[in-house]
Structures are given as C-alpha cells and as structure tokens.
Amino acid sequence: MTLLRSLTGRTWRLSPSLNIGLPYLWLGLFFLLPFVIVFSISLAEPALAQPPYTALWKWVEEGVLEIRLNLQSYLLLAEDDLYLAALLSSLWIALVCTLLCLLLGYPMAYAIATAPERWRVLLLMLIVLPFWTSFLIRVYAWMGILRSNGLLNNFLLSLGLIEQPLQILHTPLAIYIGIVYSYLPFMILPLYANLTRLDFSLLEAAADLGCRPWRAFLAVTLPLSMPGIVAGSMLVFIPAVGEFVIPDLLGGPQSLMVGKMLWTEFFNNKDWPLASALAIVLLGLLVVPFVMLQRLEERWGRRLEDERP
Amino acid sequence: MRETASGLGSRPGGGSAIGRRWPLFTVLAFGYAFLYVPVLLLILYSFNESRLVTVWAGFSTKWYGELLRNQQLLDAAWLSVRIAAVNASIAVVLGTLAANALVRHGRFRGRTGFELLLTAPLVMPDVIIGLSLLLLFVAMQQVLGWPPGRGFTTITIAHITFSMAYVAVIVRARLARMERSLEEAAMDLGARPLRVYLSITLPLIAPALLAGWLLAFTLSLDDLVIASFVSGPGATTLPMLIYASVRMGVSPQINALATIIVALVTLAVVIAGLTMRRPKGERT
Numbered sequence: 001m002t003l004l005r006s007l008t009g010r011t012w013r014l015s016p017s018l019n020i021g022l023p024y025l026w027l028g029l030f031f032l033l034p035f036v037i038v039f040s041i042s043l044a045e046p047a048l049a050q051p052p053y054t055a056l057w058k059w060v061e062e063g064v065l066e067i068r069l070n071l072q073s074y075l076l077l078a079e080d081d082l083y084l085a086a087l088l089s090s091l092w093i094a095l096v097c098t099l100l101c102l103l104l105g106y107p108m109a110y111a112i113a114t115a116p117e118r119w120r121v122l123l124l125m126l127i128v129l130p131f132w133t134s135f136l137i138r139v140y141a142w143m144g145i146l147r148s149n150g151l152l153n154n155f156l157l158s159l160g161l162i163e164q165p166l167q168i169l170h171t172p173l174a175i176y177i178g179i180v181y182s183y184l185p186f187m188i189l190p191l192y193a194n195l196t197r198l199d200f201s202l203l204e205a206a207a208d209l210g211c212r213p214w215r216a217f218l219a220v221t222l223p224l225s226m227p228g229i230v231a232g233s234m235l236v237f238i239p240a241v242g243e244f245v246i247p248d249l250l251g252g253p254q255s256l257m258v259g260k261m262l263w264t265e266f267f268n269n270k271d272w273p274l275a276s277a278l279a280i281v282l283l284g285l286l287v288v289p290f291v292m293l294q295r296l297e298e299r300w301g302r303r304l305e306d307e308r309p
Numbered sequence: 310m311r312e313t314a315s316g317l318g319s320r321p322g323g324g325s326a327i328g329r330r331w332p333l334f335t336v337l338a339f340g341y342a343f344l345y346v347p348v349l350l351l352i353l354y355s356f357n358e359s360r361l362v363t364v365w366a367g368f369s370t371k372w373y374g375e376l377l378r379n380q381q382l383l384d385a386a387w388l389s390v391r392i393a394a395v396n397a398s399i400a401v402v403l404g405t406l407a408a409n410a411l412v413r414h415g416r417f418r419g420r421t422g423f424e425l426l427l428t429a430p431l432v433m434p435d436v437i438i439g440l441s442l443l444l445l446f447v448a449m450q451q452v453l454g455w456p457p458g459r460g461f462t463t464i465t466i467a468h469i470t471f472s473m474a475y476v477a478v479i480v481r482a483r484l485a486r487m488e489r490s491l492e493e494a495a496m497d498l499g500a501r502p503l504r505v506y507l508s509i510t511l512p513l514i515a516p517a518l519l520a521g522w523l524l525a526f527t528l529s530l531d532d533l534v535i536a537s538f539v540s541g542p543g544a545t546t547l548p549m550l551i552y553a554s555v556r557m558g559v560s561p562q563i564n565a566l567a568t569i570i571v572a573l574v575t576l577a578v579v580i581a582g583l584t585m586r587r588p589k590g591e592r593t
C-alpha cells in the first residue's frame with residue numbers, strides 16, 4: 001500500500017499516456033494496421049500455398065529488391081459484371097432498408113420520447129433488449145416464419161387468404177425483412193436520444209402562432225431531429241451494406257450482396273487477394289459516407305448548441 | 310423512477326393531445342410486435358413435441374434433454390463463454406481508459422483520429438473486420454512466430470477490438486453526466502488523483518462498467534462472422550456451431566438453445582437495469 005501510495009504521484013502524471021496511449025495502441029495494432037495488410041494482400045497474386053498468396057517483394061540479388069504489385073484482382077472486379085452487380089445491389093438493399101427503418105423507427109422513437117416519463121424507461125428497455133439477444137438466433141427465427149411451409153404461410157393458408165404458400169424465404173423480400181428487423185434498434189436509439197433533447201416549447205409556439213401540427217412537424221421537429229436521423233441512418237446503412245448472415249440465411253444461394261461474395265471468395269474459392277480487393281472496394285465505398293456523415297453530424301450538433309438560448 | 314418529479318415531467322408538446330396520438334401508438338405497437346413475435350414464436354416452438362418445427366404436436370421438453378446430451382454443443386458453448394468472459398474483462402479496462410481520455414483529457418493531440426478509431430468498429434461490416442484481422446494474424450505469425458495457432462487467443466483479441474468501442478460509448482456517457490463535486494471535495498482534502506479515481510470515480514461509474522462488461526460479453530457470445538475468419542481448426546464457437554446446423558435447416562434443438570440464451574440474456578439485462586437504477590434512487 002505504501003508502495004502504491006508513493007507511486008500514485010507519478011502514476012497520475014502518466015495517466016494521459018495510459019488513458020490515451022493504451023487504447024490508441026490497441027486500435028492501431030488490431031484495427032488500423034490490418035487494413036494496411038489487407039491492401040497489400042489485395043495486390044498479391046493468389047497461389048497454391050500456405051498462406052495462399054505470393055509475397056509482394058523478394059530479394060532477387062544482393063541489394064536488389066523486387067516489388068511486384070498485381071492489379072489482377074482489381075481488374076477482375078472491374079471486368080466481371082457480377083461484382084459490380086453485387087456492389088450496386090448491396091448499396092440499394094442497404095438504402096431501402098435504411099429508409100424502411102426510418103419510416104418505422106421515427107414514429108416509434110417519437111412516441112417513446114413523448115410518452116409519460118415513467119413509461120419511457122420500460123419502452124426504451126424493450127427496444128434495447130432484442131439488441132442484446134443473439135443476432136444469429138433472431139435471423140434464424142425468421143427462417144422458421146418465412147419458409148414455404150413456415151408459420152406465416154400456415155397462418156395465411158388457415159385464414160384462407162392465400163391458396164398456395166408464398167415463396168418468401170430465399171427472395172430479396174426476406175433480406176429486407178431480416179435487415180430492417182435486425183437494425184431497427186440502431187435507428188431508434190439515436191433518434192430517441194435526439195428527440196428527448198428537443199425543445200417542445202418550440203412546437204407550442206408554432207401552434208400558438210396558428211401552425212398546423214403537420215406543418216409544425218415539418219418546419220420544427222424534423223429539421224431539429226436531423227442529427228438523430230443522420231446518426232441512425234449511418235448506424236443502419238454502413239453495416240447493412242456489408243451484411244453477410246442475413247443474405248446468406250434468408251436470401252438463399254443466388255442472393256447478390258458483397259459481404260456474402262467476400263465470404264465465398266475467401267472460404268470457398270480460397271482467393272485471398274480477391275477477397276482483400278473486395279474488402280478494400282467496400283471500405284472505400286463506406287469510408288466516404290462514414291466521414292461525411294460524421295462531419296455532418298458534428299455540424300448539426302454545433303448548430304443545435306448555438307441555437308440554445 | 311422517483312426523480313421524475315424534478316421538472317422533466319411536463320412536456321408541453323407531448324402528452325397534451327392524447328386523442329390525436331393513436332396513430333403513433335399503433336406504429337409503436339406494430340414495431341414492438343415486429344421485434345418480439347419472432348423470438349416469442351421461437352420460444353413457443355422449442356417446447357414442441359414434433360420434429361417438424363412448424364407443426365404443433367403437443368408440449369414437450371425433450372429437445373432440452375437432447376441439447377444437454379450434445380457434447381459437441383456443450384464444448385462449443387464452454388469455449389464461447391470463456392472467450393466472452395476474458396474479452397469482456399479486458400474490453401472494460403480498455404474501453405474505460407478510452408472513455409477517460411475522451412471525457413477527462415479535453416482536446417489532446419490526435420483526438421479526432423482517436424474518436425474515429427473508436428467509432429469505426431461500431432459500424433464496420435463484420436466481414437471486413439474478420440478478414441483484416443485474419444490477415445494480420447497470418448502476417449504476425451510469419452514475421453514474429455506469434456500467435457502460434459488460431460483459436461482462443463485470436464478470437465479473443467478480435468472481440469476485444471470491437472467490444473472496447475461499445476464499452477467506451479457506455480462509460481463515456483456515464484462519465485460525462487457524472488457529478489464532479491465529490492471528486493473535487495476529495496481532491497481538496499488532499500487525496501491523490503489515483504486514490505480519487507479508485508475510491509470515488511470508479512464506484513460512481515460502476516453501473517456503467519457492469520453494463521459495459523455485460524454488453525461486451527453478449528457481443529462476443531453472439532459473433533459468428535469475425536470468429537469464423539480468425540478461428541482455426543479445432544476451435545468452434547457456439548455461433549459457428551449454430552450456423553453450421555442452421556444451414557442444414559431449422560432444428561428443434563436450436564430452438565431450445567435459443568430459448569436458453571434469450572432467458573439468460575433477459576435475466577442479465579434486467580439485473581443490469583436494476584443496478585443501473587439503484588444509485589439514482591439513493592440520491593433522491
């Protein structure tokens with residue numbers, strides 16, 4: 001204990017380097033550095049070896065270093081329409097799902113944010129709870145519901161609404177359902193956080209001045225909740241583009257999404273350079289919206305601060 | 310929730326026009342049904358006698374019995390729980406340090422990069438994290454000879470990398486909202502900063518640490534994609550096993566397993582929720 005006490009003075013001076021340095025070091029080593037390696041391997045050549053790619057550089061003779069950068073993987077991605085189609089369809093699916101999450105999530109977040117205070121904690125906890133429950137299992141639950149002899153079809157058949165079972169599993173519709181279902185809490189939470197901080201007296205003022213509720217919503221609430229909308233959309237869109245489990249389990253074998261394609265190239269075709277090139281392209285697509293949205297969010301945040309009396 | 314009386318209770322725009330709010334509540338009810346019906350059906354059908362998951366043939370707990378005799382599955386579950394526990398413990402330390410840095414050290418050099426590095430793992434698609442970490446481990450093995458093989462260690466490192474970002478979010482929010490007066494009082498009385506941190510700050514943010522630990526634990530227990538990339542032969546986690554059997558089709562054993570997981574997680578969340586609320590109650 002005396003030792004600890006004599007150390008404390010020094011430890012505190014060390015604390016910024018500990019607090020900042022240790023997480024920085026970890027993330028630099030295990031998050032940032034890997035991307036550099038992925039990029040370098042995307043420029044390697046696939047080979048029948050362990051690991052299955054060629055080295056980028058080798059010493060050919062004393063003092064001569066030969067570096068081979070192989071752009072074949074990227075050329076393949078550009079030439080084969082399948083990869084472009086997968087990228088576009090991933091972006092499209094993620095975009096549609098983000099909009100659907102927003103359409104469903106916004107009214108839910110609004111209802112929770114304006115509910116009586118004593119209900120709010122419970123309502124919010126019910127949103128968070130599925131997020132804690134196994135994602136894989138929740139996707140699996142939909143398999144049992146959407147199958148052609150599944151619960152939904154049995155239910156609709158017994159009501160006489162349909163004559164033939166609907167084919168939903170292994171269609172794009174199943175992917176949409178799965179993504180909206182899995183990512184809905186990510187949309188609701190930032191929206192809720194934003195809407196609870198909203199100054200509702202502005203709405204009262206608008207009403208007093210003769211503004212109809214819908215106009216007041218469009219002119220006051222919606223612009224003020226923009227940071228929440230942007231944050232929620234980002235939290236849904238970015239991971240949804242690279243989603244693997246949902247297109248694989250619900251979308252079926254022919255479903256076209258880039259995350260599934262990367263998985264197949266890596267695990268089934270053992271083409272590590274091509275999988276790396278796909279990861280780099282996907283990353284490039286996502287880094288831009290990621291940085292843009294974060295800046296936008298910061299700006300909205302600052303504007304909100306300025307507007308506060 | 311006794312602190313509601315403090316003034317937040319009346320929201321002019323909110324509760325006033327309840328008559329006009331029914332469309333909102335319809336959407337809310339639909340949303341909750343959408344979130345909960347699939348899981349409830351899963352639980353219901355885990356007690357189904359029939360092997361056909363979609364036909365109800367009477368109440369039975371036989372799938373739970375089969376589950377407990379499935380050695381392969383129990384091994385995978387044990388591996389996953391060990392990984393999750395080690396991951397959560399280290400992620401809480403790193404995440405808390407990161408939260409300290411963000412809340413307590415102001416605008417230090419490289420803060421923007423620090424924040425970006427902490428946010429990116431929250432949204433980065435799993436396939437990218439998994440692939441990049443595997444390639445790192447392969448390169449490290451070639452250059453350093455470590456890690457010797459892929460399995461427990463590599464999966465745990467991978468999980469810590471994204472879990473600590475989640476822990477940082479939770480602890481950061483708590484630290485930012487925390488009253489500083491107790492710390493200042495202790496400081497005025499001559500306590501050294503580390504002493505203040507250990508005996509005042511840490512107990513005050515303990516609920517957030519617990520919530521962070523539990524979240525890191527469940528995130529790790531839940532991860533399929535990243536573990537599949539960075540695992541090696543012989544190390545099969547529970548999600549990897551579930552995935553393999555789910556691809557074969559719907560199986561009643563998985564329903565039973567899902568029910569157990571849902572029950573445990575619900576219990577953990579309720580406990581975390583209760584411990585998070587207690588300090589507030591004590592204050593009033």
